[in-house]
Amino acid sequence: MTTLDRPGSGYAALQPLSSSPGAYLPATPSTTQWGRLPSDADAPVLTVDPGTTVVVDTVSHEGILEDQGRDPVAFFAGHGVGRDRVLDDAVLIAAEGEHDRTGGPHVVTGPIEIRGARPGDLVAVRIGDLVPRTDYGVISSRHGRGLLPERFPHGNSVFCLVENLTRGIAQARATLPLTAGAGSRPVRFPIAPFLGVMGVATPGSRLSSTPPGLHGGNIDVRLLVTGTTLFLPVQVAGAGFYVGDPHFAQGNGEVALTALEAPLRATLTLGLVPKEVAQERFSGVRGPFALTDEFLVPTGLDEDLDVAVSKCGENAVAMLGSVFGMAPELAYAYLSAATDFEISQVVDLVKGSHARIRLSDFPFSTISAQEFVR
Structure with a gap:
């Protein structure tokens, strides 16, 4: 993995909440699915009325996957990240979560039942605050995929520290090295957090988390930032809404397989548009x-x-x-x-x-x- 020899930014990791004044959905082995998306056979992990605002924690798959050792404490320690800056829920999911490797790599939080949702309705997801839970993330190319697999056939991951997060997202800049090796000058670019996966449950078997579809899922549209409303066509009663694949930044195309993958705490208001x-x-x-x-x-x-x-x-x-x-x-x-x-x-x-x-x-x-x- 390519990394910069740089200290942390002083940004405290957003660990799971012990309590919340409103609706809150943590990311745990029992509230997430790893590799596949919810179907109509999955019981909701949270049920809300239309118009409810929910705070949802998401966990990035980067740092917990099998080819990264499935041990985020050890993985990120190799890049100067102390245990206090590694998310407890990422550690727990890596240790106890069941990853269906016939599907994709993503950890999705949900499903959330929206009372009264029926096929033909639209779920309207009003995207509120998207708060980084760490001050670092990973960009990866692996499995012979991406836009240029012939030129970059082997796995490569780039560790990125985010500077100035304590000053707010507008001032924050992600960094990656200009060249491999110690002492490299950093390249800096702005972040614009969004959720790559937002979708609704489908009838039948669980779908892989990788390909998007009419249900949404892994659509990776970087315009879905704070202030945007995403509309998703309901497929099954109750909708079965879920989120995952959090990003700090992405260019249109996401050419190297992933963009800057890193965990977010999302505030989402879940409404319905009647059929x-x-x-x-x-x-x-x-x-x-x-x-x-x-x-x-x-x-x-x-x-x-x-x-x-x-x-x-x-x-x-x-x-x-x-x-x-x-x-x-x-x-x-x-x-x-x-x-x-x-x-x-x-x-x-x-x-x-x-x-x-x-x-x-x-x-x-x-x-x-x-x-x-x-």
Whole structure:
């Protein structure tokens, strides 16, 4: 592993809470699944009413995986991290958690039942504070995957310290070395925390945590930061919402297999859009989509990246029609002239694309998540 010989930032690790004034879901072997996603056969680990705000702890898979020794204390000690800066829940899950290695690497917290949720509804996840639980993380390339597996076929992990976290996320900078070896100068880049995995349970067997789908899951859309609302189509009664794969930062594409993976404490408000409202206001839009202060964000998912972008385009045309009443041929022209289509990720078996439709281009029509959510 490549690392910098640097001291800690003085940021105290956010260990599991002993108590909470509101709804709180810790990450434990009994409240998480490792490698696969919840299905309709899984009992909820928490049940809430629509509109409830929940604080959820997430654990990163980096540092606890089998090829890293499945011992985060020893793994991170090799990079100058003392025991007090290693999360107790990461240690417990590494020791006692059951990792289904036929699935993916991710630890997901959940499922959370939302009372009254039914297939056809949309779960509206309002993303509040996303607080780093440590001041370090890991970027990995392994298993002959990533954008350039022929050039980088062997596993490589880069340990990243985050500086200035005590001053807040806006001032924080992640660091990684310019070259291997002691004394290397650091490269610094800003962090923008988000959850790579947010999804709802599916009928039947548990799905691998790696490929995303209409249920959401490992969509890895870096726009899903604090202040954004993610909409997920309910697949089973109660929704079975879950989160995982926390990131401190990611570039569009996530080309090396992972981005800067590191644990977060997430504050999320879980609302519902009734089926009738969803059909009226988002007719023809399939799969997850998001609403930020600036953009409507449709997505497209497929094993073929060309098809994923095409599906994103279809969803964007449908969204412009259902939300703003725009004619399809004019929507298509508008998208070509004014909308960025971006690659979410190319490394999760099912590739992803998302588009950024500027809300300010439609000043005659205001849109907010609250007008849909019940």
